[in-house]
Amino acid sequence: MPDKARPRWYFSMRSPYSWLAHHDLTEHFPDVLETVELIACWEPDQPMTERLDAAGVKALYTPMSRAKHFYILHDVRRLAAARGLKVTWPVDRDPTWDVTNLAYLMADQAGKGREFLAACYRKRWAENKVIWDRAVVAEIAGELGLDPVAAASAADNPELQQRGVEHMARADKEGVFGVPYFVHGRETFWGLDRLSSFVAAVRGKPVRDYPDYAWRAGVEETDLWVRAGGDGGHAGGCG
Template identity: 30%
Template sequence: MARIVDFYYAIGSRYCYLAQSQVARLEAIGRVAIRWRPLLSEDLMLARGLTPFKQEAVSVQYLPEYRSEDAARWAAFYGIPYREPAWKAIDWRRVNMAAVAAARVGDVAAYSRRLFDAAFGGGAQAVTDHDLARLAEEAGLDGKRLVSLIDDRETLTLHKRTIDAAVEAGAFGVPTFVVDGEVFWGNDRLVLLQHHLAQDAA
């Protein structure tokens, strides 16, 4: 039986884009299944009562300029494209809720990959409902139905359950991977997660 690794992520996160590119490598370690669990990172931080983004940056690492440079370096290391999206032109809440809706209609992983690729691989300048539906169709989902479910009560309830589960597991930001009761936060902790999974697989 495969070990389940919960992957909590938000589409509008540079570091989630980076981390999701390594999921196949994690699954290849042996008898590991990644459970994709999209959420709004600001809602997770609000639920935890802690966020580094409300006030003036407390450290250079939280400045957008540094994070963009850092993400580009990681992308080059992984050998994947990285282009900055038009941050303020995109309704990231709606994009993320579209990913949550995908969990109700089909392959949330395939759809999330399409969203990530559009946002950070292609440097999206806008993401309309038409784009959300088109990307869903490309992922093998019913695009029209998916868009219709974005604001649906059950989608909002699913998102709330995901936030609650993330908080209960100890997650405080994204990307977060949870397995065996242990929390691995951040793209740069993937090497530690790989080590943890490899030890057990051996």
């Protein structure tokens, strides 16, 4: 049974904002990252879609307009630059996200879920690797001491498919409409720019102790402007 008292983070390996949230949690709030339950959300393939339909579960996916896509390209570049990160924007041609996410669930069962997620974000956003390629998944698994063959074929595993349904059923039931999405008690927080509020809630501290963009502590506003290439703007929360 899910522990509803435990803070939760609904993430996507496809989402650049989830990647940046992972960076901020890792670099600045590792205690919170260690505390939260990680719940994967993704656009399912077959036969996952059939399983979801049979269970009456709606997967989290919102088509993106061309204008929104170009906005995100610029927004993520600004946000990454402000963090001293260089983003290599991947090109997803006919992605099969079941391959990556069900391998993540396999790694999580083995106690390596967080390491697998970190490796996927690094390879996707820093190394421009196709993380839904089975060979890349096998490579990640091997680096973590997991069975590369089992990881590469995780999308074909009925047990892991069912676990994937359970993950997305939780997102559907909890009303998750975009990622990154954070939950603590009855409080919900959507988007990268609400991460610091979520951190405050988890730590039981006033929100004022964790201003938005807490990662820029010690950076002068003018320096941030130059490094980011303009106004940091709204961090967004879409996938």
